[in-house]
Amino acid sequence: MLASKRCSTCATSGIDLFFCSHEHQKLVWPNHKLVCGQDPVIFPDLSEDEARQIGTLAHRELSSPALQDLPASLASKLLRRGKISLARSTEVYLGASAGDFDEDSTIADGPDIPAFRHELLLRLRDGLFSLLNDLSRGKPENLEQALNSSTFNYAAFLHSAVPGWADLPQLAKTSFLHRAVVVATLVKLGRADTPAPASFKLEYIATSMRQLALSLQPYVRFPSLGVALEFARALVLEARSVYKFHALISTDLAGAMIDFSCKAVPPAQ
Incomplete structure (x- = not known):
């Protein structure tokens, strides 16, 4: 699903945060509004x-x-x-x-x-x-x-999978955490054991998770495929183990993350 709707407030801080639709953005707004436009991101x-x-x-x-x-x-x-x-x-x-x-x-x-x-x-x-x-x-x-x-606890947890977090530019950290809040909100909404809002779509999680990973590509180069796949595991499987969201989205995310991870591994010298 194409994400083309930009958050205008985040854009003023140099953060390119996109959504698939107004409905996508509205679903995560109760949490994202608490950090919208912030740099650095200060969780509640x-x-x-x-x-x-x-x-x-x-x-x-x-x-x-x-x-x-x-x-x-x-x-x-x-x-x-x-x-x-x-x-x-x-x-x-x-x-x-x-x-x-x-x-x-x-x-x-x-x-x-x-x-x-x-x-x-x-x-x-x-x-x-x-x-x-x-x-x-x-x-x-x-x-x-x-x-x-709290959704913000899971959003904070997502950053712990990123290799070399301390050395990332501040804007890269900020962009990642804004996306992490979006992903964490959608993952909780998409739990298989609770009814989701009528406007919720599984594709929103996949699109937002892919944006989360791709935001790191200019900065993160994994030393090996094993480390890259560990990153994918932390992002996808930890969410699945706790929130038990739909198996379809877990499979789609795993594929997207492995594809990203392979591209992020530096070529052999």
């Missing part, structure tokens, strides 16, 4: 319930921690300390001492500086989604928490 503050969940889960080991958005020296430092948790990775990112996450009740608030708020909320929401996702695997009693996790 954590709700009281989300803050409570983070407080409960912050010391659980992350199964697939996002270290690529940390400078290499900090990522190495974190890995040397063994267990990687949301609490510890946040402390390292902030340059704080071990234990500060628990002692400083305002660590999730931070200073009112856009760049800081952007990075901290991205990290906390990504970590919360990963933890809830881990808890839901094979445990139906925990699945509801993951399903009800």
Whole structure:
């Protein structure tokens, strides 16, 4: 499906965000309006319930921690300390001492500086989604928490699959996150176990996911096909494992992502 309707507000910030139709844009507007035109993208503050969940889960080991958005020296430092948790990775990112996450009740608030708020909320929401996702695997009693996790948590999680995130130009990061909000919104609307709005089309997910991936092509070159396919897996299969959206769209997305991934691998020298 051709995406030709441009978001005019995002365009003023240099962000080329396109939709298939007015209906496509309207479906995601309740979430996209909260970040529309922003650069950097600052996700909404954590709700009281989300803050409570983070407080409960912050010391659980992350199964697939996002270290690529940390400078290499900090990522190495974190890995040397063994267990990687949301609490510890946040402390390292902030340059704080071990234990500060628990002692400083305002660590999730931070200073009112856009760049800081952007990075901290991205990290906390990504970590919360990963933890809830881990808890839901094979445990139906925990699945509801993951399903009800904020759309912005899943949008934040999507960035953790991008190799070399820390080194991307700011506009590339911003463009990706705007598209991630669109994709996350559509994926939740397209859950197979809940009725979707009448204007919803499965093709909207495929088109938006393809735009998400293609926005990275000028900047990301995967070192191997294996790494590229891991990127595709994170974008497609993690969404499917949690939200159980329609099998047809999962197959279409997997094909589109593998095609993109193969093109993004640098040629052999």
